[in-house]
Amino acid sequence: MRNANQIYLDHAATTKPYDEVVSLYTRMESEIYGNSSSIHGLGIEALSYLNKARESILKSLKLNKGYKVIFTSGATEANNLAIIGYCLKHQNRGKHIITSNVEHPSVLECFRYLEKLGFKVTYLKVNRNGVVDPSELEKAMTKETILVSLMSTNNEIGSMNDLSKLSQIVHAYPKAVFHSDTTQSVGKDNVDYSLLDMFVISGHKIHGLKGSGCLVLKDKIELEQRVFGGGQEDGLRSGTVPVSLCCSLAKSLQIIQAKISAEFELISKIHQQFLDEIKNVDGVELNSTSSSSPYILNFSLTKKKASVVVEALSNVGIYVSSVSACNSKKEASSYVVAALGKSDVLAHNTIRLSFGEDNNKEDALVFAREFNKIMENIR
Ligand SMILES: Cc1ncc(COP(=O)(O)O)c(C=O)c1O
Structure with missing residues (x-):
């Protein structure tokens, strides 16, 4: 239950874990504590839970055979593993890669890193609605393109790319694979994941636990390992596997996917x-x-400072975000809103409301009352 005196409107930053997920995690930590790599009974038991978690994730996403799940600490690590791991492994096939200028930093920074390593990167501009125009992707594709990464739903403005059209274009080039940062659409928007070669899940965005997440990818795709050691997770991410966290991810995904349509409507x-x-x-x-x-x-404020409004709302128990949580401490300007062709003032003064199942109609009324008061009273 949420605190009756607060209205949480920052679900794109993180969500409150489901009670079932927390209790599963705590029960497993005290009962199923074997190392899934151990060959004794406790290890075998842990491994069977881990395998069930993988199966459950694919089932929740309606993916039949042909996909694998690599557990990670969240979407940032999964995006890094997919993008850098793929490019390093297959650089002999071509060195051109494509993304857009409104991706999350966990994607953009990978491309900047690869650029330094000698890859040629095309950063597609988005249109006024914040989406990539498929014809722009078509123009950018070359025979040297090995990877395209375009997000499903933008974390700041909620714009949604047409994954179906984009994937069709990428797959007309046999050497290219399509990765999508699906962090903000898993459990929310109905995505056909079979259109994608690689995509990611972040546990804490779907009422799961922080520190849980995964990369889902087609079985046949090979990646360069990013973490060296004992060879866990298909040799890609060494380190003892946190089985309880992996199971907690599967659980939160199962719960949220089961009610996706009803919640979308609400x-x-x-x-x-x-x-x-x-x-x-x-x-x-x-x-x-x-x-x-x-x-x-x-939305942007044309006459007031967003940071002041966000703080004033917080003082009355209403929690919203100005630019994204990941950026808000580093810089006060939104590169996503700037990419829509909006002015500096608008890019500096954005407010994001992001909704979840604990919100209701009354929240809108309370928000409007307090927001109007603040807008009238602050300079
Ligand atoms: C679109 C998008 N991608 C990636 C991430 C990073 O997710 P995580 O916190 O699981 O690393 C976020 C988090 O805000 C996001 O919104």
């Missing part, structure tokens, strides 16, 4: 209520569009 209604309250407030300019994910509503 969140869409809540989103609309917030939108109705906000859209006509003087000094508000929307950055999310009608085609964005309903889970995220992003």
Whole structure:
């Protein structure tokens, strides 16, 4: 249960773990504590839980045979493993790779690193809706392209790429694979994961535990290992496998995927209520569009400082975000909103509301009342 005096509107930053997930984790830590690499009974028991967690993840995503799961600490590590691991392994096939200019830093920084290693990178610009125009991808593809990484749902503004069209374009080039940072759509938007060669899950974004996550990839794809040691996780990520965390990830995914359609409908209604309250407030300019994910509503303030408004909202127990949680301490400007062609003032003053199952219609009314008060009272 959430605290009755607070309204949490920052689900894209992190979510409260499901009770079932926490109790599964604590029970497993005290009972199933064997090392899944040990060959004695406790180890074999742990390994069987680990294998079941892998199967359960693929089942929750409706993926039949042909995929494997590599457990990681979250989406950042999974994106790094997929992008850098793939490029280093297959650089003899070609050295051109493609991404977009609004990806999460855990993708963008991998491309910048690979650029330093000699890869040629195309950073596709997004259109005014924050999505990659498939014809732009088509123009950028070459016979040397080995990897394309384009996110499903943007974490700041909720814009959603057309994965079906994009994947079709990539797969017309036999040497190229399609990776997608699906962190913000798993458990929320209905994605056909079979369109993708590699994609990622972050546990704490789907009411799971921080420190849990995975990379899902086609069986036949080989990656260069990133962590050296005992060879766990298919030789890609050495280190004793945290079996309870892996099972907690499978559990949260199972719970959230089972109610994905009902929740999508509920969140869409809540989103609309917030939108109705906000859209006509003087000094508000929307950055999310009608085609964005309903889970995220992003706008800029034209006359006030977003950081001041975020702090004032926090003082009355309403938690929202200005730019993304990962960026907000480093820089006060949103490169995603700037990429939409918006002014510096707008990019510096963004507010993101991100919804979850603990929100309701009344939250929109309370938010609007407090937000209007703050907008009137602060300079
Ligand atoms: C789109 C996107 N990708 C990757 C990440 C990183 O996820 P994690 O915290 O699991 O490393 C985030 C987290 O904000 C995200 O929103």
